[in-house]
Amino acid sequence: MSPAQNIYDDDEFFAAYSGLLRQQIGLDGAPEWPTMRAMLPASLDGMRVLDLGCGYGWIARWAETAGAAEVVAVDVSEKMLSRAREFDDGGRIEYVLADVDAFEPTGSFDVVVSSLTLHYLTRLDAVLERLASSIRPGGRFVFSCEHPIYLAPAEPRFVKGDGFSEWPVSRYHVEGERRTEWLGASGVVKYHRKIDTYFRLLSGAGFTVTDLVEWGPSAADLEDHPEWTPELDRPMILLVGAQMGPVG
Numbered sequence: 001m002s003p004a005q006n007i008y009d010d011d012e013f014f015a016a017y018s019g020l021l022r023q024q025i026g027l028d029g030a031p032e033w034p035t036m037r038a039m040l041p042a043s044l045d046g047m048r049v050l051d052l053g054c055g056y057g058w059i060a061r062w063a064e065t066a067g068a069a070e071v072v073a074v075d076v077s078e079k080m081l082s083r084a085r086e087f088d089d090g091g092r093i094e095y096v097l098a099d100v101d102a103f104e105p106t107g108s109f110d111v112v113v114s115s116l117t118l119h120y121l122t123r124l125d126a127v128l129e130r131l132a133s134s135i136r137p138g139g140r141f142v143f144s145c146e147h148p149i150y151l152a153p154a155e156p157r158f159v160k161g162d163g164f165s166e167w168p169v170s171r172y173h174v175e176g177e178r179r180t181e182w183l184g185a186s187g188v189v190k191y192h193r194k195i196d197t198y199f200r201l202l203s204g205a206g207f208t209v210t211d212l213v214e215w216g217p218s219a220a221d222l223e224d225h226p227e228w229t230p231e232l233d234r235p236m237i238l239l240v241g242a243q244m245g246p247v248g
């Protein structure tokens with residue numbers, strides 16, 4: 001297996017990423033967070049929580065505040081983890097420097113969460129198989145990833161014309177590696193997977209999918225954030241909630 005790209009440890013990329021609103025102000029700057037929060041248990045009291053691709057640790061710290069007894073936060077980037085540790089006031093979060101593609105969770109978790117990271121993984125099938133034996137029956141797995149319509153095109157971009165804005169989709173059925181330009185870096189490696197592939201891999205690993213949302217702004221969102229209007233033209237983020245084992 002080739003090693004993870006770890007673009008987040010590149011100085012220029014990290015500086016550009018640090019300027020994003022969601023990194024400046026945390027979860028309040030992540031428009032999809034209320035949707036993701038709603039897929040997570042109402043209370044995390046006493047739970048063991050695993051955050052895959054924790055970045056600055058916003059969700060790990062939220063989980064701690066929401067009552068989790070233990071939080072394990074994994075990321076492949078030393079810079080991300082060091083920023084996460086700076087924000088931490090020495091609570092119940094264990095930070096682990098690891099490639100999620102190879103990470104072996106220990107013990108049993110009640111909740112596994114992953115925000116905008118799974119599209120960097122090469123072997124999602126193997127990762128899900130390992131997670132399946134690390135989440136207790138009935139435990140939750142909630143993740144967001146780049147939506148396949150956003151990630152699939154050979155040239156992901158809006159095409160604008162007189163009164164229209166389009167996001168041409170190509171190579172949708174050709175899954176696998178995509179190299180994109182993002183935050184000034186070229187050749188950022190991500191992996192395109194179709195929605196039915198996510199579903200098949202989750203089901204195959206023993207999860208029951210309970211929630212699926214293609215995030216887009218509501219009319220109320222747009223009143224507060226008119227700058228989100230382009231998000232009406234294509235979905236950027238897919239959110240999935242799943243339970244380990246059968247429901248009911």
Ligand SMILES: C[S@@+](CC[C@H](N)C(=O)[O-])C[C@H]1O[C@@H](n2cnc3c(N)ncnc32)[C@H](O)[C@@H]1O
Binds near residue numbers: 052058076
């Ligand atoms: C878009 S950021 C999201 C960070 C955080 N979850 C959030 O929502 O703010 C993606 C994160 O995934 C991490 N990452 C990418 N590939 C990874 C891998 N193979 N193993 C572990 N972490 C990875 C990056 O270092 C980065 O911190």
